[in-house]
Amino acid sequence: MGKRKVLSEADLKELVMPQTGQVLGKVVKLSGGDHLLVKCTDGETRLCRIRGTMKRRMWIRENDIVLVAPWDFNKTRADVVWRYIQAHAQWLFNNGYLPEALKPT
16 A cells, blocks of 8 residues: 555645535634634634545645535534645635635635
């Protein structure tokens, strides 16, 4: 069994758009382990979990723009589906997908 590869910024060239049931958000706080506090575009602040397929492959920091999928049975919790690189986050802001309150830094 080989070592898992960590994705670099150059490998994240594709732009993943939000599907139905997914919202964009900005990471407010790293809560430890694989949990994050994310301020979403629908006004909610959710405790999000980094999915196992993303863990150790894609590093997430504070103020990153992420795509989250809220849980069906608990709307205050969600899974992180994707992290956007800075160029894609700026594109999302310029095209109206992100409000002014979640402007990428």
